[in-house]
Amino acid sequence: MDRIIVCVKPVPDPKAWERLRLDPVTKTLIREGIPSVINPLDKHALEAALTIKDAQAAEVVIMSMAPPASQPVLREALALGGDRAVLLSDKVFAGSDTLATSRILAAGIRRLGSFDLICCGNFTLDGSTAQVPSQLAELLGIPNIMHVSRMELGEGKRLMVTQKIEQGYVRLEAEPPLLLSFTKEANKPRFSSFLEILAAEKRELAIWTNAELNLAEGSIGLKGSPTQMADLLVRQKGRQGLRLEGTPEEMAHQLADKIHQLGLI
Amino acid sequence: MEKPQIWVFMEQRRGVLHEVGLELLGKARELAEASGGRVAAVLLGANVAVLTDRVIASGADLVLVAEHPALEPYRLLPYTAVLAQACREYQPSILLFGATAMGMELAPRLAARLHTGLSAHCIDLQLDGEGHLLQMVPGWGGGVVATIKCPVHRPQMATVMPGVMKKQETSQRYGEVIHLTIPEDLDVSGPRVLEVYREEPQAKPLEKAEVVVAGGVGIGGKEGWQLLEELAGLLGGAVGATRPPVDEGWALEEQMIGASGKTVRPRLYIGVGISGMSHHLVGMDGSEMVVAVNSDPKAPIFEVADIAVVGDYREIIPPLAAEVRKRLKGGDAP
Amino acid sequence: MDFKLSEREELLRKATGELAESEITPKIDAMEETGEFPEDLLKPMAKMGITGLIASPEYGGVGLGYLARTIVLEELSRVSAAVSMGMQVHHMAIAALNDFGTGDQKKKYIPPLARGETMGCVAVTEPSGGSDVLGMQSTGELKGDKWILNGRKCFITNSHTSDYWLVIARTGEGPKGLSAFIVDKTAPGAKTGRVEHKFGLRGSNTGELVLDNCELPKENILGQEGGGLSVTLKTVSESGRTGMAAVALGILQACYEEAGKFASERVLYGKPIAALQAISFYMAEIYTELDICRLLCYRASWMKDQNLRFDTESAMAKSYTCEAAARCAKKAIEIHGAYGIMKEYKVQRLLRDAMVTISAGGTGEIGKVVLGRAALAPFQKKG
Secondary structure, eight states, rough: OOOEEEEOOOEEEEGGGGGOOOTTOOEEEEOOOOOOOOHHHHHHHHHHHHHHHHOOOOOOEEEEOOGGGGGGHHHHHHHOOOSSSEEOGGGGTTTHHHHHHHHHHHHHHHOOOOEEEEEEEOOOOTTTTHHHHHHHHHHTTTOOEEEEEEEEEEETTTTEEEEETTTTEEEEEEOOEEEEOOGGGGGGOOOHHHHHHHHTTSSSHHHOOOOOOOGGGGGTTTTTTTOOEEEEEEEOOOOOEEEOOOOOHHHHOOOHHHHHTTOOO | OOOOEEEEEEEEEEEEEEHHHHHHHHHHHHHHHHHEEEEEEEEEEEEOGGGGGHHHHOOOOOEEEEEGGGSSSOOOHHHHHHHHHHHHHHOOEEEEESHHHHHHHHHHHHHHHHHHOOOESSSSSETTTTTTTEEEEGGGGGGGEEEEOOOOOSSEEEEOOOTTTTTOOOOOOEEEEOOOOOOTTTOSSEEEEEEEEEOOOOOGGGGGGGEEEEEEEGOOSHHHHHHHHHHHTTTEEEEEEEEHHHTSSSSGGGGGTTTBBBOOOOOOOEESOOOHHHHHHHTTTTTTEEEEEETTTTOGGGGGGSEEESSSHHHHHHHHHHHHHHHHHTTOOO | OOOOOOHHHHHHHHHHHHHIIIIIGGGHHHHHHOOOOOGGGHHHHHHTTSTTTTGGGGGTTTOHHHHHHHHHHHHHHHHHHHHHHHHHHHHHHHHHHHHHHOOHHHHHHHHHHHSSEEEEEEEETTTTTTSOGGGGEEEEEEEETTEEEEEEEEEETTTEEEEEEEEEEEEESSSGGGEEEETTTTTEEEEEEEOOOOOSEEEEEEEEEEEEEEEEEEEEEEESSHHHHHHHHIIIIIIIIIHHHHHHHHHHHHHHHHHHHHHHHHTTEEGGGGHHHHHHHHHHHHHHHHHHHHHHHHHHHHHHHOOOOOHEEEEEHHHHHHHHHHHHHHHHHHHGGGGGGGGTTTHHHHHHHHHHHHHHOHHHHHHHHHHHHHHHGOOOOOO
């Protein structure tokens, strides 16, 4: 492989989630003082790319759409082994839903030039929609496979991919160009090594704005987002304390309903 | 106000319908009745015409069927192509998918192809006065609920987790079946399916389990403990304990949850026969949903429970396990 | 004065912290039980670059400085002071080879140490004393083209896990009569003796080394004959004290985190105990001590990286931080109430670990001797 792109999203550190507060007026999250980390599943995506790089010498490019303050998170990705990083950042990108975000990432990727593989995390901790991987692939006109629980290099440029579905797996084979989104089953992300941290200091972190991407205003940001947020309600953090009533069998049945609603059965 | 055409994607694998499609038909029926709209189901596969009766009984006024060898097994690009063509031809107002492995891959791709909006994991759907679909989406681990709208673009797409909506099944329903024409040049490119196989979920270590069933001194003995293990096994979860069961030998030290043991943050925590001392609670109060079963109505654990079940666990856990077993089977049966 | 850490230092800390939490945490119970150093940790630590941190890239190391080392040792110690201690002493062996080794010695001994293939130890202390270095009884005699060493070294960290021992022995008279040697444990007459069972820093291997007519090739003398005191003083006061201080600093950080977490969760009188003024005062004290010690430790290491003389600063960092860690561990235990004395809770280990650091790598009293001299130096009268 020649080039693998890893999409990385900086998200609020899950260890600090308890401290996140919602601004009641703007209905946005107050992120001050909450450190950002690489979205955990993106680390599995990066690990997959680095595993290929270890075996075959490919260029691993980290790409992210995020505010400029996210540079340390991209540096972290470089310190894990990425060769270069591109941060797509512009005020006009703000407010993008998943489709608008995918347009921006697609434009960034097209500007890079050719690629063989794009690796993403299956979903992010904050948005959790899991929509960007398929949408990005669609806009780039390449196939994608979600829920990747295993990836192996096959003959030539072939990839043997296992996809996790309900109560089982699907084994697939595919060739580049391809987009894969990874689950945490896929691998164990490596730690940064100190030598890699030092080497990464010399690696390029470029910031591209819309001046470089030239996306029409109507296709990005709030204006370019088909979905809009109409309202945001903060749910009471306290436990609901719903007391079930009825005979033991009736209560067991109601309980089974609740478990079903969680999607666990 | 536009009369919405409400479409539901009927997921199926190997001729077995996924329950979520039927659940979404129930919701679509409800929305249709409130707005005077029609419900259509979209069914893709090889020999799926046999499933149309059940689909109609579950609420579809119309079933759009696309049958083609290239559509079995499911592959992303052919399915996207067929659905995109159907949407362009029939212009539905709303299109719903289950938030399943298939739905989460297919719905976004289709939304991007149609340049329309999609919201994920909706916990409720409503129609506003103008025929817009209001999509309630949880965020921040359930701490907030956002209402999403797709005011301009069509169809308005949403995915919904299985188990959130309720099926409706009536024996007397009349519905139309239309067979969609599959284009000659159907896009069959993309990854090739080598094998689809079942696998029992691996037992996960306590800290990584999505479901934890924990027992306390109220279990009373090793026999009672087996009920918990059985329930945990059915739910693909792990068994936890407080200190007394460990001391009594019903559970192992490494299963202990609490300040001096493990901390767990499962999606579901079921505490059985546990009173709820603070040093246990700190080990599990990050759980998404807390269910407590205890015969003592004043047990402190009820203060931190989402669902309180006051009663003898020996009368509650066995029927619960039976219900779970029933639903697990039902999920795969036609 | 710029007190900010660089992005590099933050990344080093982060990487070390992730490794410690993921790979070291599961081994703590076994360490507490057996006291044994988990040697399978050497591989992941070597892969990251912890074992070769201060070794030159020429010899397979990373070539980072002492501030980076302090941050890494601190972060390791936050999870396990015992593992950090093992690494600290391992670095001392590398430092001594760096400072006093010949080209051939460095080429032979540093790469295996840098790559974590084996550990290193520094053997100064004897039953006759550690503080009283000149009183040592071990001897070294040149017979033909071999050095013959005789003696016993005790309380040596990494004694049983090291392939290479840096041994100091008396080869002549007076202060210029000590010499340093590189002992390969496979040398004839080199033996490990008893293993010590400490009440703290369990998992840091401590034991006895026995030299019974141990034969070394002539080339295995480290530095000049008679230069052993310089080797000892430089190694102990530079890498030794900054390393010990970093280990204690990590313990202090852990005390702060454990106490803060417990105080915010434990509910009494209807509120978390953190709402009680007394508890918040203890936390204020721990918080301040933590900052003081961090500044002392980082300053001493920074000075080394600037090639400034820093033996007073390192003595201050070591003696103050180890004492502060013990004080704060005691407070943290008291904040935990009865839970603080239960073995299941982490905080009692922090006090035991801190107490051991006070006497290790130079007693507090020796530290004070050095500081007393420095403190009075400006006031010395002539004559």
